[in-house]
Amino acid sequence: MNNLIPIEKVIEENPRVKELENQGFIINPTKISEYLDDFKNRISATPNRDYWKEKRVLITGISGFAGSYLAEELLDLGCEVHGTIRRHAVPMHENIEHLRGRVSLHEADITSAERILGIFEKIEPNAVFHLAAESFIPTSFREPARVAHNNIIGTIKIFEAVRRFNNNLDSIQVACSSEQYGLVDPNEVPVTEDIKKNPFRPRSVYGISKCATEQIAWLYYNSYGIPSIITRGFNHEGPRRGIQFSTSVVHRQIVEILNKLRDNIIIGNPNAIRDYTHVKDTVNAYILVSEKKSYGEPYNVCSGKGITIANYVELAKRIFNVSAEVFVDKNRLRPSEVPLLIGRNDKIINDIGWKPIRSIIDIIKEGVKYFQEHPDQLGIEAH
Numbered sequence: 001m002n003n004l005i006p007i008e009k010v011i012e013e014n015p016r017v018k019e020l021e022n023q024g025f026i027i028n029p030t031k032i033s034e035y036l037d038d039f040k041n042r043i044s045a046t047p048n049r050d051y052w053k054e055k056r057v058l059i060t061g062i063s064g065f066a067g068s069y070l071a072e073e074l075l076d077l078g079c080e081v082h083g084t085i086r087r088h089a090v091p092m093h094e095n096i097e098h099l100r101g102r103v104s105l106h107e108a109d110i111t112s113a114e115r116i117l118g119i120f121e122k123i124e125p126n127a128v129f130h131l132a133a134e135s136f137i138p139t140s141f142r143e144p145a146r147v148a149h150n151n152i153i154g155t156i157k158i159f160e161a162v163r164r165f166n167n168n169l170d171s172i173q174v175a176c177s178s179e180q181y182g183l184v185d186p187n188e189v190p191v192t193e194d195i196k197k198n199p200f201r202p203r204s205v206y207g208i209s210k211c212a213t214e215q216i217a218w219l220y221y222n223s224y225g226i227p228s229i230i231t232r233g234f235n236h237e238g239p240r241r242g243i244q245f246s247t248s249v250v251h252r253q254i255v256e257i258l259n260k261l262r263d264n265i266i267i268g269n270p271n272a273i274r275d276y277t278h279v280k281d282t283v284n285a286y287i288l289v290s291e292k293k294s295y296g297e298p299y300n301v302c303s304g305k306g307i308t309i310a311n312y313v314e315l316a317k318r319i320f321n322v323s324a325e326v327f328v329d330k331n332r333l334r335p336s337e338v339p340l341l342i343g344r345n346d347k348i349i350n351d352i353g354w355k356p357i358r359s360i361i362d363i364i365k366e367g368v369k370y371f372q373e374h375p376d377q378l379g380i381e382a383h
Contacts, residue, residue, distance in 0.1 A: 004266065004327040011310055012271045016186040017340070020306070025190055025342055026273070027307040027360060029315040035305070036359060045353030047287045053078035056168075058125040060084045060110055060158065061132030062103065065241055066175065066233075068095035070129055070283040071103055077287075082123050084108040084132060095240050110154035113161075120161040127290055128172040130158050133209070136244060137179065140206035151209035152216075159220045166226065171290040173229035174217045178275070178302065178341055179207035180232060190275075190306075190342040193232070193298045203338050214298065221296040229290045234275040234302035234343050236282035237363045239370035243377060246309060247276070251367035254316050256378055257324050264325045265317075268332035270310035275302045275342045278358035278366075285354045292352050302343035303356045316364050 020026045027035050057074050061067045062083025074081050081103045085093055096103065108115045110132050133151045134140065140147040155174065162172055181191050182201040191198040202208045214230055221228035241248045249267065256262045285301040307315070313326055348354050371377060 003330045005330065007270050007310060007326040007328055010270055010328045017273065020189060025305055027305050027311065029311050029318060032315065036361065039359050042355055042357050044355040044357050045288055047077055047284065047291055049077050051291050054080065055126040056080045056082065056123055057127045058082045058123055059129045059131060063093035063096050064131060065095065066236060066279055066283055067131045068240065069279050070286060071096060071099055073283055073287060075102055082106060082125065084110065084119065111150060111157055113157050116157050116161045117164065120165040124165060124168050126168050126170050128162065128169065129286060130155065130172060131175045135206065137204050137206045140204045144205040147205050148209050152212045155213045155216050159216055159226060162226055163220065163224050169227060171227045171229050171293060173231060173286050173290045174213055176214045176230060176232045177207065177210040178232055178234040178343060179204060179338065180211045180214065181341060182207050182338055184340060186340055189340055190304065190344045192344045193300055193347055218296055227293065227295050229295065230298040231286055231289055231301050232298055233282055234277060234300065236277050236279045237367065238279040239366050241367065247363065247367055250313055250316055252371045252378060254320055254322060254368050255371040257322050258320060261378065264327055265313055266327050266329050267309055267313060268329065269337055270328055271308060271339065272337060273306040273308050273340045273342065275306045276360055276363055277301065277303045277356050278363050281356040281358055285348060288352050288354050294351060299348040300343040300345055301348065302345050304343065304345045306342035307360065319361065319364055320368065
C-alpha cells in the first residue's frame with residue numbers, strides 16, 4: 001500500500017487542457033450528453049463488398065487485438081483470410097479461436113526472411129495488413145533491443161517479400177502509431193499528419209520503431225512503387241483488449257467491484273490524456289484507406305477528442321454506479337510518459353469518408369461486458 005496515492009493528491013490542473021475543452025477537444029464526464037449528441041445520426045463510409053470479395057488477404061499479427069477484429073471484418077466482406085501467428089508451446093490464440101476453420105494460419109517469426117518469403121510465395125496476397133509488432137510500451141522499456149529488432153527488422157522483411165512477390169498486390173497497410181508524435185507541445189494539440197507542424201518526438205523505443213515502420217513504408221513506395229498504405233492509429237479499445245492496457249485495467253476492476261471482489265480502483269498516471277477510438281472503427285479505417293489506394297499518405301485514425309485517465313475512470317464509475325475510491329500506483333508510472341495526445345481526423349474524413357461511429361460509452365460498456373462474460377480473467381493484477 002506504500003506505493004498507492006489517493007488520486008486527489010495527484011490530479012493536476014492544466015490551463016491548456018481547459019482551453020482544449022472549451023474548443024470541444026476534451027471529453028468531460030459532467031457534459032457527456034453534449035459529446036453524445038455529436039454521434040447521433042453520424043454516418044461513415046463503409047468498405048465496398050464487391051472490391052473485397054474473394055481477395056486473398058494476409059494479416060500479420062492476426063491473433064492480436066486489432067488483428068482479430070480485422071479478420072472478422074474481412075471475412076464478412078468475403079475475403080480469403082490468411083494470418084501469421086507466433087509459435088506457442090500451447091497452440092492457443094484466444095482472440096481468434098472463434099475463427100478456427102475460417103482463416104488460414106501460418107506460423108512465422110516476421111524477422112525470418114526465408115519464412116516470410118515462403119508465405120508470400122504460397123499465398124500471393126492481393127492485400128496485406130501489417131499489424132504484427134511488440135505493441136505494449138512498458139515492454140519496450142524492459143526489452144528495448146528485442147522490440148526494436150522485431151518491429152523494424154520484421155517490417156523490412158515484410159517489405160522485401162512484397163518487393164519480390166508484388167505481381168498481384170493492390171495494397172500493404174502498415175499500422176503505425178500516435179506514439180510517433182510523443183512529447184507534443186500542448187499548443188500543437190490536436191496533432192495533424194503534417195510533420196512540419198507536428199514533428200515526431202517519440203518517448204519510447206516502441207514509438208521510435210513505429211517512426212521507422214512508417215519511413216520503411218514510405219521508402220519502399222517511393223523507391224520501388226510498393227503500394228504502401230500508412231495509418232497512424234491512436235488508442236483503439238474494446239472487448240478482448242489485453243489486460244495490461246489501461247482501459248482493460250479499469251474495466252476489469254469495475255467488474256471486480258460489481259462482484260464484490262475489491263473496493264477500490266488502482267491506475268497509473270491519471271493526468272495523461274488519450275484519444276480513444278473503438279477497435280471496430282479503427283479496423284474499418286484500415287480497410288477503407290487500403291480500398292481507396294491512397295498510397296504513401298499518412299492518415300491519423302482517431303476520434304478527435306481526448307479524455308484524461310482520471311475522467312475515464314470517473315465516466316466508468318458513473319455508468320455502472322460505482323462509488324469506489326481511486327488510487328494511483330507509483331509503480332505504474334512510466335519513466336517517459338506522453339502527457340497529452342489528441343489527433344485531428346479531418347484528413348481521413350475528407351479524403352476517405354471514414355468517421356468513428358462508436359462512442360467512448362460504447363468502449364466502456366462493451367469492455368466491462370467482456371470481463372463479465374470472462375470471469376476467468378478477473379483477479380489478475382495488471383502491470
